[in-house]
Amino acid sequence: MKSSFINTIKEGFIAKFKSEPVLIFSPGRINIIGEHTDYNDGFVFPAAVDKGIVAGIQKSSAKASTAYAMDKDEVFEFSIHDLKTLANGSWQNYIIGVVAEILKKNKKLGNFNFTFGGNIPSGAGMSSSAALENSLVFGLNEVFNLAFTKQEMILISQRAEHNYVGVKCGIMDQYASMFGIENNALLLDCRSLEAKAFKIDFKNYELLLINTNVKHSLSDSAFNDRRLVCENVANLLHIKALRDATTSDLKTIKHKISLEDYQKALFVIQENNRVLLASKAIAAGELGTLGALIYASHEGLKHQYKVSCDELDFLVDQAKLNPHILGARMMGGGFGGCTINLIERSASKVFKTKIAKLYQHKFHTPCSIYAVTLSNGTHVTN
Ligand code: GLA
Numbered sequence: 001m002k003s004s005f006i007n008t009i010k011e012g013f014i015a016k017f018k019s020e021p022v023l024i025f026s027p028g029r030i031n032i033i034g035e036h037t038d039y040n041d042g043f044v045f046p047a048a049v050d051k052g053i054v055a056g057i058q059k060s061s062a063k064a065s066t067a068y069a070m071d072k073d074e075v076f077e078f079s080i081h082d083l084k085t086l087a088n089g090s091w092q093n094y095i096i097g098v099v100a101e102i103l104k105k106n107k108k109l110g111n112f113n114f115t116f117g118g119n120i121p122s123g124a125g126m127s128s129s130a131a132l133e134n135s136l137v138f139g140l141n142e143v144f145n146l147a148f149t150k151q152e153m154i155l156i157s158q159r160a161e162h163n164y165v166g167v168k169c170g171i172m173d174q175y176a177s178m179f180g181i182e183n184n185a186l187l188l189d190c191r192s193l194e195a196k197a198f199k200i201d202f203k204n205y206e207l208l209l210i211n212t213n214v215k216h217s218l219s220d221s222a223f224n225d226r227r228l229v230c231e232n233v234a235n236l237l238h239i240k241a242l243r244d245a246t247t248s249d250l251k252t253i254k255h256k257i258s259l260e261d262y263q264k265a266l267f268v269i270q271e272n273n274r275v276l277l278a279s280k281a282i283a284a285g286e287l288g289t290l291g292a293l294i295y296a297s298h299e300g301l302k303h304q305y306k307v308s309c310d311e312l313d314f315l316v317d318q319a320k321l322n323p324h325i326l327g328a329r330m331m332g333g334g335f336g337g338c339t340i341n342l343i344e345r346s347a348s349k350v351f352k353t354k355i356a357k358l359y360q361h362k363f364h365t366p367c368s369i370y371a372v373t374l375s376n377g378t379h380v381t382n
Pocket residue numbers: 034035036037038039127169170171172173332333334
């Protein structure tokens with residue numbers, strides 16, 4: 001499946017640009033637990049998956065650079081010396097952003113051709129955007145010998161998203177997509193950018209993703225609003241980020257903030273603790289504990305941080321009714337996308353059929369179900 005996908009991109013590149021590309025695979029990610037903690041300098045527990053973006057790239061002697069989005073069959077010609085963003089939500093802004101951020105580093109870039117396609121639906125909460133950014137920065141680094149480290153590359157990807165896409169994301173997605181390790185999840189400290197790899201073998205359990213196939217509008221501005229709330233609370237506490245706060249610290253300024261903001265900050269502090277507890281539970285093989293933490297994460301995301309939606313809540317409520325599911329929660333930024341479910345392998349098939357039917361009946365639109373394989377991060381492929 002992956003190799004035929006790579007071939008499609010390769011052939012698409014050759015047909016359009018009449019030259020052989022360097023091919024890059026850049027994965028999407030899942031996140032076991034730790035949502036909205038990354039931009040609070042906290043902990044997250046993501047893993048790269050075997051789905052993502054395949055890109056072909058090569059230097060070009062033409063007078064302009066060209067990016068070709070194969071899935072959309074859209075071509076974008078631009079000058080690297082005159083970069084202008086397009087309307088909000090345009091895929092072109094990721095390209096512009098990465099190129100602009102590389103140029104800010106005083107690196108020499110020439111014109112290039114770039115073709116990409118993906119097999120994660122955008123809006124699934126599996127970071128197709130980080131995969132796209134990473135595939136481009138990694139590809140440019142290869143063909144122009146820019147000598148960036150992987151860490152420098154993910155920071156370029158993140159700044160592209162902040163400054164040219166307008167989402168003030170944390171570093172989890174770019175990190176997981178770049179540094180993923182096959183069969184492992186990464187306990188990442190988003191302040192030090194140090195990660196500990198955990199081999200994931202859930203024995204007779206597996207991780208199942210269910211995509212609501214919805215992405216509610218305003219999710220980007222809601223994301224940025226949440227980040228602002230966290231930063232304001234951290235300022236009031238005179239700390240760098242909420243990662244440095246305890247629940248009792250937070251109580252000392254309760255009278256200075258709204259109840260909503262108090263709950264949001266409390267969620268971040270609690271979620272950060274849950275990540276550490278989850279890593280202990282995984283190390284000890286205590287899947288019941290892990291599942292309970294995953295359910296608790298969803299409760300917080302729904303009631304305190306308020307980033308869930310009816311479709312996600314429905315899927316989690318259904319999971320709770322199933323004794324073979326130890327935990328389920330919304331994954332990623334929220335307002336749509338996937339739930340992640342820790343389910344007994346032998347019960348998976350029956351649950352999939354049942355949930356597909358129930359979801360269709362309730363929302364008059366299908367959900368999609370994916371099994372995930374944990375994979376390596378961004379790399380050259382062939
Ligand atoms: C999005 C952002 C990440 C992270 C998650 C929520 O995926 O890009 O940086 O904040 O939401 O955990």
